[in-house]
Amino acid sequence: LWTGDVDRECKSIKETGIIGSLRWWYEALVRGLGGYACDPTNSTCEGKNHCDACELFGCTGWRRRFKSKIVDIPLGNLNFFSGIEHPGLEEYTMEGLEEWKK
Structure with missing residues (x-):
């Protein structure tokens, strides 16, 4: 999720940035699964025929x-x-992590 501002800085996390990123990914999933999500920069969802993204995100x-x-x-x-075993990699546990930090 992108939480930075227009200048690519993140001095604080803004709710609008998180919501915007979630909406972008939701629209990508809807389109990827064959659904319709309007492009809010080029059109508006009017009346009672809101697209799925507008229905959820407003x-x-x-x-x-x-x-x-x-x-x-x-x-x-x-x-x-x-929790997936990876051949050739050591198994790390919380105890092992504490030892590694020392």
Whole structure:
């Protein structure tokens, strides 16, 4: 998800940036699966015939169907484990990670 501004900087995460990125990916999925998503820069969804993206994310006169809330939480390292065995790679555990940090 893109959370930067027009100058490609990210001084703070803005809700609109996250929502815009989610909408872009949602539109890509809808189109990729054969559905229709309007191009909000070239057209508008009017009346009751909203495209799927406008139905979920909103358009002029139609609010989005979900609420989002940015919660200020302390940031830390993110660790992702897939659970998939990779031949030739060592298996890392949280204990192994703690030893590696030393």
